[in-house]
Amino acid sequence: xxxxxxxxxxxxxxxxxxxxxxxxxxxxxxxxxxxxxxxxxxxxxxxxxxxxxxxxxxxxxxxxxxxxxxxxxxxxxxxxxxxxxxxxxxxxxxxxxxxxxxxxxxxxxxxxxxxxxxxxxxxxxxxxxxxxxxxxxxxxxxxxxxxxxxxxxxxxxxxxxxxxxxxxxxxxxxxxxxxxxxxxxxxxxxxxxxxxxxxxxxxxxxxxxxxxxxxxxxxxxxxxxxxxxxxxxxxxxxxxxxxxxxxxxxxxxxxxxxxxxxxxxxxxxxxxxxxxxxxxxxxxxxxxxxxxxxxxxxxxxxxxxxxxxxxxxxxxxxxxxxxxxxxxxxxxxxxxxxxxx
Numbered sequence: 001x002x003x004x005x006x007x008x009x010x011x012x013x014x015x016x017x018x019x020x021x022x023x024x025x026x027x028x029x030x031x032x033x034x035x036x037x038x039x040x041x042x043x044x045x046x047x048x049x050x051x052x053x054x055x056x057x058x059x060x061x062x063x064x065x066x067x068x069x070x071x072x073x074x075x076x077x078x079x080x081x082x083x084x085x086x087x088x089x090x091x092x093x094x095x096x097x098x099x100x101x102x103x104x105x106x107x108x109x110x111x112x113x114x115x116x117x118x119x120x121x122x123x124x125x126x127x128x129x130x131x132x133x134x135x136x137x138x139x140x141x142x143x144x145x146x147x148x149x150x151x152x153x154x155x156x157x158x159x160x161x162x163x164x165x166x167x168x169x170x171x172x173x174x175x176x177x178x179x180x181x182x183x184x185x186x187x188x189x190x191x192x193x194x195x196x197x198x199x200x201x202x203x204x205x206x207x208x209x210x211x212x213x214x215x216x217x218x219x220x221x222x223x224x225x226x227x228x229x230x231x232x233x234x235x236x237x238x239x240x241x242x243x244x245x246x247x248x249x250x251x252x253x254x255x256x257x258x259x260x261x262x263x264x265x266x267x268x269x270x271x272x273x274x275x276x277x278x279x280x281x282x283x284x285x286x287x288x289x290x291x292x293x294x295x296x297x298x299x300x301x302x303x304x305x306x307x308x309x310x311x312x313x314x315x316x317x318x319x320x321x322x323x324x325x326x327x328x329x330x331x332x333x334x335x336x337x338x339x340x341x
Contacts, residue, residue, distance in 0.1 A: 013042060014295060021190045022221075024246045025298060027214045031291035034210065037266045038288040040296045044261040049303045052319075064229040067105070068116040070123045071230060075179045078227070078236050079130035079170065082178045084119055085223040086162045086202055088112060089339050090154050092251070095276045102149035114149065122146040132176040136167030158339050162202045173199050182227070182236050189224045189239040196220040205340040209287045216290055218248045218341045225314045247297040247317040249290035250341040252324035255333035262296050265289075273334045281338040289334055 014033060020026045032040065064071065070080045091111040093099045099110045104117040119129060127146060128134050143160050147153045174180040181199075185192035194217075196203040203220045206213055224239065225248075231237025247253065257263040265273060269285050279286050297316050304311050311319075324330075 013040075013299060019244070021244060022193060022217060022246065023215045024217060024294060027212070028216070028291035028294050030212060031209050031214055031288055032295045035284070035288040035291065037269045037285050038292045039264055040292050040299065041261055041264060042299065045296065045299050045303055048260050048262060048300065049307060052304070053307060053309065064226070064232075068109075068113050068120060069230065070120045070129075073231075075177050076130035077230060078179045078182070079132070079177065080119065080123065081226055081230055082170075082223065083129055083135065083163065083166050084116060085219050085226060086166050086200070087115060087119075087159045088219060088222070089341055090337060091115070092154070092333075092335060093151070095335075098151055100147075100149060100151045100153045102147075115147075115153075118147050118149070132167045132170035134167065135163050136171060138163050138167070155337065155339065162339070165200060165202055169200050179236055187238050187240055189221075189228075189242045190244050192224050192227075192239070193217055193220040193245070196223060202339060207282050207287050209284065209291075214287055214291065216249050216294070216340065218250060221245050222248045225317075228314075242314065243312055245313050246294050247313045247320075248341070249293045250321075251333040251336075252327070253297070253317065253320050254289050254293045255327060255330055256320045256324045257293060257296050259327075259330040262300070263289075263292055274331055276332050276335050279334045279336045281336050281340075286334070286336050 014029050016026055016029060069084070071077050091100060091114070100114065101108055101110045102114045102118050102121075103109075104114075104121055107117075109117050123129055127142070138160070140156075140160055143163060144152075144156070147156070147159075153159065170176050170178060174184075181195055182192060185195055197205070197217050197220045203217070203223075205216045205218050205220065207216065208214065225242070225245065228237045228239055228242060233239075254263055258265065272279065272285075279289075297313065297320070301311060301313060301316055304316075324333075327333075
C-alpha cells in the first residue's frame with residue numbers, strides 16, 4: 001500500500017504537546033506529515049499496546065548494567081559516561097562481513113555492549129578515561145588498544161576525534177568536569193540535552209528536510225537518560241523533567257516498529273533496506289525513518305498513558321531496543337554510516 005496521501009485523515013494524530021522545549025517533536029512533525037517514503041500505522045500502535053499490557057505491564061525505569069559500565073559514584077563516572085555516549089554510534093559491519101567483537105570476562109560482546117565493556121576494561125587496565133587532558137591528548141594507538149578485539153571498530157577516526165573533542169570542551173567550558181554542566185543545567189534534562197548539542201559538535205544531531213531544520217538529538221538525550229539510570233535518579237542523575245524527552249532515534253527502534261507493523265516503508269525504500277543498501281545520512285529517506293520512529297513512539301507512549309501505564313519515552317526506547325537485540329526473525333535495519341546513532 002503506497003498511499004501517497006495517507007496522512008490526510010491522520011493529521012490530527014500528530015498534535016504537539018503544549019510544551020516542546022527540545023524542538024524534536026515539532027520539527028519532526030513536519031517530516032511525518034509531508035513524507036512519502038515512511039508512514040505510521042495507528043491501528044498497529046493500539047495492537048502493540050494491548051500486547052504489552054497483556055504480556056507484562058512495564059513501569060520500571062531503565063536499569064544501569066554495572067557488569068558492562070564503569071560506576072564508582074563520583075565525578076569520574078560522570079565523565080566516563082559522557083565519553084561512552086560520545087562514542088556510542090554505528091557498530092554494524094558491511095554486508096557479509098563479521099562484526100567488531102570483544103571478549104570481556106569470558107563473554108563475547110558486540111555493538112553497544114562491546115563499546116561499554118571496552119571502556120570499562122580500559123579503566124580496569126589503568127586508562128583514566130575521566131581525565132579531560134588524557135582524552136584531549138589520546139593517541140590513535142591508545143584508542144585502538146582500548147577497542148582491541150576481532151575486526152576494527154567502525155568509524156575509528158571519528159571516534160578518536162570525538163574523544164579529543166570531549167576532553168577539549170570539558171577543559172575549555174566546564175573546568176574538566178561534566179558534573180559542572182549538570183549543575184549549570186539546574187538538573188533539567190531538557191537544558192542539559194540542549195547544552196550538549198550546543199557545546200559539543202558531535203552531539204549536534206540536526207538535519208535539514210525540504211529546507212527546514214529537523215532536530216533529533218539522539219545521543220544528547222540518551223546521555224541524560226544514562227545519567228539518570230547510572231545514579232538511580234539521585235545526585236547527578238536527578239532531573240526534574242525527564243518526561244519531556246523523546247525516544248532516541250537509531251537503527252534498532254525502526255526495525256522493531258516495522259516488525260510489529262507500526263512503521264511501513266514505501267516499496268522502493270523497503271527493498272533498499274532489506275537488501276542492506278546504504279541509506280545516505282541526511283537523505284530524505286533516512287530523515288523520514290527517524291522522524292516517524294520518534295512520532296510512532298510518542299503515539300505509543302500516549303496510547304499506553306490512556307490505558308493507565310505511565311511509561312516514559314526512555315522506558316519505551318529501552319523496551320524496544322532490548323526486543324531488537326533478539327532480531328533474528330526481523331527484516332534488516334537500515335544501514336546509514338553516521339556519528340549520530
